[in-house]
Amino acid sequence: MELFFQQLTNGLAVGGIYALIALGYTMVYGVLKLINFAHGDLFTIGAYLGLTLLTAMGLTDKLGLGVGILALAVMVMGLVAVVGVVLERVAYKPLRNADRLAAVVSALGASIFFQNAVMLIYGAKFRVYPHNILPKMAVNILGLEIPLIRIIILAASIVLMIALYLFVQKTKTGTAIRASAIDQGAAKLMGVNVNRVISIVFIIGPALGGVAGVMVGMYYGQINFTMGWMYGLKAFIAAILGGIGNIPGAMIGGLLLGVIEAMGAAYISIAWKDAIAFFVLILILIVRPTGLLGERVAEKV
Amino acid sequence: MNKNHVICAVFAAAMVVSPIFLNLYWVDVLNNIGLYAILGLSLNFILGHTGLFHMGHAAFFAVGAYVTAVLNTTLGSPILWLVPVSGIAAAIFAAVVARPIIHLRGDYLLIVTIGIVEIVRIALVNNIFGLTGGANGIFGISRPDFFGFTIRRPTHFFYYIWLFLAVSVYLFRKLEDSRFGRALNYIKEDELAAEGNGINTGHYKLVAFVLGAFWAGMAGNIYASKMTIISPQSFTFWESVLYFTIVILGGSGSIPGVILGAFLIAGLPEVFREFASARMLIFGAAMVAMMIFRPSGILAPIPRKYKLGRWRKKEALR
Numbered sequence: 207m208e209l210f211f212q213q214l215t216n217g218l219a220v221g222g223i224y225a226l227i228a229l230g231y232t233m234v235y236g237v238l239k240l241i242n243f244a245h246g247d248l249f250t251i252g253a254y255l256g257l258t259l260l261t262a263m264g265l266t267d268k269l270g271l272g273v274g275i276l277a278l279a280v281m282v283m284g285l286v287a288v289v290g291v292v293l294e295r296v297a298y299k300p301l302r303n304a305d306r307l308a309a310v311v312s313a314l315g316a317s318i319f320f321q322n323a324v325m326l327i328y329g330a331k332f333r334v335y336p337h338n339i340l341p342k343m344a345v346n347i348l349g350l351e352i353p354l355i356r357i358i359i360l361a362a363s364i365v366l367m368i369a370l371y372l373f374v375q376k377t378k379t380g381t382a383i384r385a386s387a388i389d390q391g392a393a394k395l396m397g398v399n400v401n402r403v404i405s406i407v408f409i410i411g412p413a414l415g416g417v418a419g420v421m422v423g424m425y426y427g428q429i430n431f432t433m434g435w436m437y438g439l440k441a442f443i444a445a446i447l448g449g450i451g452n453i454p455g456a457m458i459g460g461l462l463l464g465v466i467e468a469m470g471a472a473y474i475s476i477a478w479k480d481a482i483a484f485f486v487l488i489l490i491l492i493v494r495p496t497g498l499l500g501e502r503v504a505e506k507v
Numbered sequence: 508m509n510k511n512h513v514i515c516a517v518f519a520a521a522m523v524v525s526p527i528f529l530n531l532y533w534v535d536v537l538n539n540i541g542l543y544a545i546l547g548l549s550l551n552f553i554l555g556h557t558g559l560f561h562m563g564h565a566a567f568f569a570v571g572a573y574v575t576a577v578l579n580t581t582l583g584s585p586i587l588w589l590v591p592v593s594g595i596a597a598a599i600f601a602a603v604v605a606r607p608i609i610h611l612r613g614d615y616l617l618i619v620t621i622g623i624v625e626i627v628r629i630a631l632v633n634n635i636f637g638l639t640g641g642a643n644g645i646f647g648i649s650r651p652d653f654f655g656f657t658i659r660r661p662t663h664f665f666y667y668i669w670l671f672l673a674v675s676v677y678l679f680r681k682l683e684d685s686r687f688g689r690a691l692n693y694i695k696e697d698e699l700a701a702e703g704n705g706i707n708t709g710h711y712k713l714v715a716f717v718l719g720a721f722w723a724g725m726a727g728n729i730y731a732s733k734m735t736i737i738s739p740q741s742f743t744f745w746e747s748v749l750y751f752t753i754v755i756l757g758g759s760g761s762i763p764g765v766i767l768g769a770f771l772i773a774g775l776p777e778v779f780r781e782f783a784s785a786r787m788l789i790f791g792a793a794m795v796a797m798m799i800f801r802p803s804g805i806l807a808p809i810p811r812k813y814k815l816g817r818w819r820k821k822e823a824l825r
Contacts, residue, residue, distance in 0.1 A: 241614050300799045306613060307560065308802035311755045314748055315794025322788040435744075439625075442618060481629040484622035491619055492607050 211350050213468040219356040219425065221464020222363030226418040227441035228448070228456040229370060230411030236387035236451035237400075237407050239306070243313040244293060245415055246438020247320035252286045252416025253429045254328055260336050271340075279362075282420050283413035290412025291405060317435065324431040332430050335423040359421050366414060367457045374453055379406060387451055436480065440467075443487045449497030458498065522669055526662045534661045536777045541668035542730055544769035547753040548675050548762065549722030554751065555759035555808075556688060557715040558695030560613055563620030564750045566604075566627040567597040567720035569742035571727025573631065576645040576737055577638050586651040586732045590725050597724025598717045605716040609709060624747050631739040644738025651732050664733050671729065675722065676762055682718075683762075684811070691715055692760075749773075756797055758804025767806055 227249055234242045259265050259278055266274035297316045301309045340358070344351040374380035385393040386403045394400055422437070423429045444463040448455025463483060470482040490497065526534050550564045571593035578584045578592065608619050634641035651658045651667065658667050682688050693701040694708050702708050731737050749772055757768025779786045797805075 235614075239614075241617070297795045297799075301802070304798070304802045307755060307759070308798040310560070310614075310617065311752060312795045312798040314752070315791045315798065317791070318794065319788055319791030322785075322791060326785065326788065439618075439621065443622075446615075446618065475633075477633045478629060481626045484626050487622045488608070488619055491611060491615055495611065495615065 208350070209472055212352075213472045214465060215350075215352050215356050215360075217465035217468030218461060219359045219464070220468065221444075221461035222360045223418045223421050223425070223460075224437070224441045224444045224464050225457045225460025226363050226366060226414045226421075227437060228444040228460045229367070229453065230415045231438075231442050232445040232448070232450055232453060232456040233383070233387075233407045233411050235445070236453075237383065237390070237404055238298065238302070238309075240298065240309050241313065241442065242298075242411075243310070243435075243438070244297070244316040244320055245411065246434035246436075246441070247317050247324070248286055248290055248293070248412045248434075249415040249419045249422075249437055250324055250429070250431060250434035251289055251320060252282050252412075252419030253423045253433075254324055254333070254419075254431075255285050255416065256282050256420035256423055257328075257333055257335060257429065279417050279420065282416045286416030286419075287409040287413040290408045290415075293412075294404065294408040321431055321434065328431065330431065332428045335427050335429065337427050340424065355425055359425060362421070363418075366417070370410065370414070371453065371457075379403075383407060440483045443483050446487060446497055447490055449499040452497065452499045455497055455499035462498075519673070526665050531661050534665050536774060538661060538664050538668050538733065540769050540773045541665070541672050542726060542733075543749070543753060543773040544766045545668070545672050545675055545726045545729075546723055546750050547757070547765040547769050548672075548679055549719045549726065550750045551754045551759065551762070551765045552679065552682075552691075552722070553715050553719040554754050555761070555765070556683065556695060557691040557712055559712060559715070560617035561620050561716070561719075562617050562744075562747050562751050563622075563624035563627075564719070564723055565742045565744070565746040566620075566624040567601055567723035568727045568730070568746070569624075569627055569631065569739075570597040570600045570720075571724030572731040572737050572742070573639055573645070573727075574724070575728040575731040576648050579648050579731075580645055581638075586649055586728065587653070590728045593728040594721040594725040597727065598721040601720030602713065602717050605713055609712050609716065621744055621747070624742070624744050628739050628742055628744075631742070639739075642739060644736060644740075646736040648731050648735045648737070650735070658732075668729060668733075671725075672766075676766075679762060687711070687714075695760075752794060756794070756804055758806040758808060761804065761806050761808035764804050764806035764808065768804075771805075 227245065230245050230248070231242060234240060234245070256278060259281055265278050265281075268274070269277055293316055297312045298309060301312055340355055343354040345354055345357060346352075374383055382393070382398045382403050383406065385396065385398055386400050390400055393403075418437075419429075419434075422433070440463065441460065444459040445456045446459070447463055448457070448459025463486065466486060467479060467482050471479040474482070522537075525537065529537070546564065546568060550561065553559050553561045553564075574593040574596040575586065575589045578589055579586060584592075604623055608616065611619060631639045631644075632642050639645065658664055690701070690706050690711050693704070693706060694711060698708055730741075734741075753768035753772045754765055755768075756771060757766070758764025776786050776790065779789075
């Protein structure tokens with residue numbers, strides 16, 4: 207039972223990270239019908255920017271632990287959002303009316319570009335995150351020793367998700383995002399500035415992805431320039447699992463995938479850990495292609 | 508004899524004599540280009556002609572290479588006999604995995620095929636069935652042997668690979684123009700209309716997949732015998748991305764385009780070796796720029812013309 211609950215909390219923490227990345231995929235897919243393959247690399251950029259801010263600027267030393275980490279998160283979110291908006295302007299906007307395949311290849315090109323840019327700046331080796339930022343504490347919950355970092359990550363990702371959910375459901379801008387996802391043409395006719403919506407989506411998505419990168423750095427203690435695409439693929443699977451284009455779906459899909467993977471690694475085989483997500487993907491696409499929360503849409507003819 | 512035939516003949520003649528003027532390093536680069544061109548052609552059939560977003564082609568390539576390696580190192584089967592065997596193995600594998608997913612559309616198919624190539628790679632790393640040698644792979648694969656003449660040196664492989672490519676080009680050209688090839692193009696342009704005109708789209712798509720996989724499996728055989736050592740690192744998702752970009756950059760659905768794409772993707776990085784670390788950066792940026800300025804590829808396919816039959820002329824005269 208000990209193993210089960212440890213893996214459950216571990217899976218939820220990793221799942222929270224997947225969910226944050228998945229939100230970026232699902233929002234972009236909802237509005238643009240494009241798999242943003244470069245999203246995983248925005249996540250990597252977030253992790254590396256966090257590393258720079260922590261080591262070179264020593265944010266937590268100057269501002270204290272709580273404020274320092276909060277400031278770190280806000281700064282990373284802002285910087286990665288800038289990269290995201292530039293990415294959209296340069297690589298996706300000119301292709302908005304082009305063939306879908308062209309946009310996919312452009313996204314792959316952008317992904318290769320970012321990956322190698324990170325490699326040239328930071329080097330190809332694994333980089334170690336400062337490990338003494340958070341106190342190495344474990345919280346005792348019902349007799350279980352759960353590392354503090356897991357709880358912080360899960361709590362932070364849930365807070366961000368709730369904030370996003372409220373933003374999308376309750377504000378005018380959020381309504382515009384949902385309207386553009388359902389039918390861009392109709393949204394335009396109703397006076398929604400779709401270009402602005404796309405820009406906002408490319409601010410929110412990369413910001414969440416960037417902060418997820420910092421979380422991974424803190425959780426595992428090391429980062430690498432190629433880590434983005436595996437996390438990106440898994441997060442995309444999480445988005446499909448929940449129903450692509452569906453924001454609560456991405457959250458649930460992320461958490462679920464994290465738990466499934468952690469359980470699979472513990473009870474089936476650790477060597478096949480990375481394959482489990484893909485088996486889940488194939489299964490869900492065969493059994494229920496719309497995902498858990500996706501609605502059945504009539505196929506456009 | 509029209510302009511295209513002249514260009515083809517000049518290109519073929521230039522390729523035949525090129526090993527005389529090049530050192531072994533560049534001959535080997537040309538070998539890689541040839542292999543990529545064969546793989547590009549086989550993917551072109553699935554992606555370019557049928558319009559299926561397939562990004563897991565490295566999986567079929569891997570199956571061909573591993574079947575060759577396992578049978579050759581354990582049973583000692585001659586490499587050349589294994590060419591069709593590895594093709595058939597890859598084709599069967601493709602039929603089994605593609606059957607349940609072939610109806611998926613666009614992006615979903617793309618992401619599932621990425622899943623397949625990753626599962627295959629992880630299976631190879633985990634030494635599946637105890638045959639694949641895990642992360643180290645398999646070594647000691649023998650060279651192809653033509654009636655006592657062993658293909659060993661890069662120059663030998665050059666003629667072997669480019670001859671195989673020439674045959675592939677010829678066959679794919681015939682297939683393109685056949686009833687089958689036209690049906691695939693129809694599916695690409697408008698699946699619904701194709702189905703309405705009596706084309707069994709599911710069946711045709713599956714056959715396109717299987718045929719592409721068959722060719723990739725044979726390419727895997729050539730690769731295994733050329734390298735004599737194979738490991739899972741050669742069959743990653745990024746390898747699939749390379750084939751994908753070869754087809755899209757060169758011009759999907761166009762055979763000269765795919766060959767040009769192979770030259771660009773496999774050859775240009777070699778030319779720019781001095782800028783070793785920055786070349787992939789430029790490569791990524793070039794992919795984006797290319798899609799913005801010429802999304803249909805460098806040598807986009809020319810719409811084919813068919814001559815009207817004689818009876819129509821008579822009809823017109825009447």
